[in-house]
Amino acid sequence: MASLFTKVLFALRRIPGVGPTSAERMAFHFLSMKEEDFSFLLGTIRDFREKTKLCPVCGLVSEYSPCRICADPARSERLLCVVKDVQDAFRVEKSRAFKGKYHVLGGLVSPLETVREEDLSIDRLATRVASGVDEILFAFEQSVESEVTIKAVTRRLSAFGDVRYSRLAVGIPSGAGLEHLDAETLKTAVENRTPLTAKGAVKAP
Amino acid sequence: MRLSSLHLVHFRSYASCDLAFPARYNLFTGANGQGKTNLIEAIYYCSALRSFRAHNAQDCIQHGRPFFHLQAEWEDDAVRHDLAIHHAPSGRTIRLDQKPLPSARRHARRFPVLFLSPQDTALAWGAPALRRDWFDRLLSLMKDSYGETLASYEKTLRQRNRELKQGGTGELWNGPLAEAGCRLVNARRSFLAAVRTRFQAAFHRFFEPGEAVGDLAYLIRHDEDRGPEPLDEARFLERLASCAARDRATATTGFGPHKDDFAFLLGDRPVREHASQGQTRLFVYALQWTVHEYLARALGRRPILLVDDIFSDLDEKRTQLLFEGLREAPQVFIASANEVLVRAWLGDYERFEIRGGSAQAMARPVHVLE
Numbered sequence: 001m002a003s004l005f006t007k008v009l010f011a012l013r014r015i016p017g018v019g020p021t022s023a024e025r026m027a028f029h030f031l032s033m034k035e036e037d038f039s040f041l042l043g044t045i046r047d048f049r050e051k052t053k054l055c056p057v058c059g060l061v062s063e064y065s066p067c068r069i070c071a072d073p074a075r076s077e078r079l080l081c082v083v084k085d086v087q088d089a090f091r092v093e094k095s096r097a098f099k100g101k102y103h104v105l106g107g108l109v110s111p112l113e114t115v116r117e118e119d120l121s122i123d124r125l126a127t128r129v130a131s132g133v134d135e136i137l138f139a140f141e142q143s144v145e146s147e148v149t150i151k152a153v154t155r156r157l158s159a160f161g162d163v164r165y166s167r168l169a170v171g172i173p174s175g176a177g178l179e180h181l182d183a184e185t186l187k188t189a190v191e192n193r194t195p196l197t198a199k200g201a202v203k204a205p
Numbered sequence: 206m207r208l209s210s211l212h213l214v215h216f217r218s219y220a221s222c223d224l225a226f227p228a229r230y231n232l233f234t235g236a237n238g239q240g241k242t243n244l245i246e247a248i249y250y251c252s253a254l255r256s257f258r259a260h261n262a263q264d265c266i267q268h269g270r271p272f273f274h275l276q277a278e279w280e281d282d283a284v285r286h287d288l289a290i291h292h293a294p295s296g297r298t299i300r301l302d303q304k305p306l307p308s309a310r311r312h313a314r315r316f317p318v319l320f321l322s323p324q325d326t327a328l329a330w331g332a333p334a335l336r337r338d339w340f341d342r343l344l345s346l347m348k349d350s351y352g353e354t355l356a357s358y359e360k361t362l363r364q365r366n367r368e369l370k371q372g373g374t375g376e377l378w379n380g381p382l383a384e385a386g387c388r389l390v391n392a393r394r395s396f397l398a399a400v401r402t403r404f405q406a407a408f409h410r411f412f413e414p415g416e417a418v419g420d421l422a423y424l425i426r427h428d429e430d431r432g433p434e435p436l437d438e439a440r441f442l443e444r445l446a447s448c449a450a451r452d453r454a455t456a457t458t459g460f461g462p463h464k465d466d467f468a469f470l471l472g473d474r475p476v477r478e479h480a481s482q483g484q485t486r487l488f489v490y491a492l493q494w495t496v497h498e499y500l501a502r503a504l505g506r507r508p509i510l511l512v513d514d515i516f517s518d519l520d521e522k523r524t525q526l527l528f529e530g531l532r533e534a535p536q537v538f539i540a541s542a543n544e545v546l547v548r549a550w551l552g553d554y555e556r557f558e559i560r561g562g563s564a565q566a567m568a569r570p571v572h573v574l575e
Contacts, residue, residue, distance in 0.1 A: 109377065110364065111364050111365075111367035111368040111370075111371055111373070112363060112364055112367050114371075116371070116373075117377070144357060144360060144361045144364065144378075144381045145364070147380070147381055148364075148377045148378060148381065151377055151380065152377055182308075182349065182353075183349045183350055183353075184349070184350060184353050187350070
């Protein structure tokens with residue numbers, strides 16, 4: 001029969017990004033923690049798991065229903081950022097560049113991973129669009145699956161007329177030297193070059 | 206550009222082996238089954254970073270050993286570069302000058318090799334997939350964007366076929382498939398158009414005047430009568446639509462560059478059906494020669510030639526022509542049991558005798574200077 005130590009290691013290694021060495025370090029750290037610190041850690045994880053739910057409107061995780069972003073009157077209802085999953089929504093939110101609301105699609109169309117068009121929350125998105133949306137920004141990675149998903153979503157929303165669609169720009173990452181870029185990224189950056197004014201300032205979109 | 210030295214550990218039949226290559230022409234000689242081709246394979250691996258015969262690099266690990274290790278010293282513009290490849294079942298690490306290699310394709314372009322072997326005739330008589338793979342590798346070597354488009358096309362094709370298997374129409378994938386597919390078809394046809402004249406000249410070196418004319422053509426399956434104009438996405442989508450019912454029934458995609466073929470022709474007749482064995486070999490060598498010339502121009506450097514006993518069964522004139530061609534390469538490695546022939550044509554070369562009935566005895570081949 002496996003020892004408790006082995007069972008703890010086995011359980012910890014099921015956490016994404018935790019390998020055998022990290023699992024061992026964590027297990028020994030649990031033993032050396034003060035009782036109140038360990039209880040706080042366990043309690044917080046339990047609370048997080050019990051009280052956090054998916055927002056019924058956008059699909060983000062939140063302890064509120066609807067989530068704080070959906071309930072925020074300062075954020076525009078008419079601008080939606082469609083993301084593949086909750087993590088991507090957090091990444092966009094961390095940039096503080098987006099002032100609208102989110103919609104989590106739940107994946108990208110990929111028959112190889114058995115994700116079909118009907119597995120995504122496109123119906124819920126259509127309901128939101130029907131109640132008035134001016135622009136949808138697709139915050140997807142660059143891939144064939146993203147292209148196909150955008151096509152599937154826009155085809156489904158075509159009945160709603162005047163929605164504007166956009167996707168994240170592709171090109172040179174901030175701070176990256178040209179020597180580190182592959183030919184395809186540079187080619188896309190050239191194709192999506194940014195217009196400048198006569199004084200060298202970036203033209204407003 | 207040349208290879209100065211090679212160190213093998215647990216590679217194929219070699220437990221451990223150190224070789225220095227100060228000369229331009231190098232001959233690996235010895236009886237059959239002693240490991241001559243294994244050395245050619247190791248050199249090829251140090252350029253292409255893959256084997257020319259094993260689909261899985263695990264097969265290159267000496268039987269019963271946990272890994273193989275290759276260390277090569279490349280010389281480029283009088284600067285030496287150390288390449289170290291370590292392959293174990295858990296993964297592979299490649300370092301050039303003690304740093305992780307940034308791009309395998311860039312490495313293969315910087316230290317190009319061309320491998321010639323009697324098995325190359327399979328290119329003429331084998332299945333279309335063999336020819337597509339051969340040309341795709343070549344075009345990917347010359348242009349990163351071709352390799353990237355090919356990878357994207359293959360992934361899209363897999364997605365479309367899986368959707369067809371799941372009972373879908375695959376229609377959502379048609380757009381990306383057509384976009385990447387047109388780029389591949391047009392790049393392949395442009396390449397053939399660019400090398401066709403050079404190939405015909407190379408062909409005439411090997412064949413007597415009056416013999417049939419050698420030619421290369423690109424065949425688009427289900428659009429065979431197409432003229433030389435580029436394939437556009439509208440046409441691609443039209444052909445996909447015409448195959449839709451069949452695609453749904455078979456759960457595969459019937460139109461696209463994965464179905465096309467490169468035709469090898471003598472006059473207007475396929476080599477595979479009308480050429481003799483000797484003619485087929487010479488046809489393929491003429492093609493390899495054309496590629497050697499083309500790569501030299503495209504990469505700005507001539508590839509090193511790796512030659513695995515291609516001389517047997519050739520008449521004197523053709524053998525002479527092949528050896529004349531070898532003289533144009535910056536460095537040549539020949540694996541051959543027939544040293545007399547090599548001595549007669551090359552004269553000055555470094556000789557490595559590969560011996561031993563077991564891998565252990567072969568660990569350090571006897572190196573005899575002429």
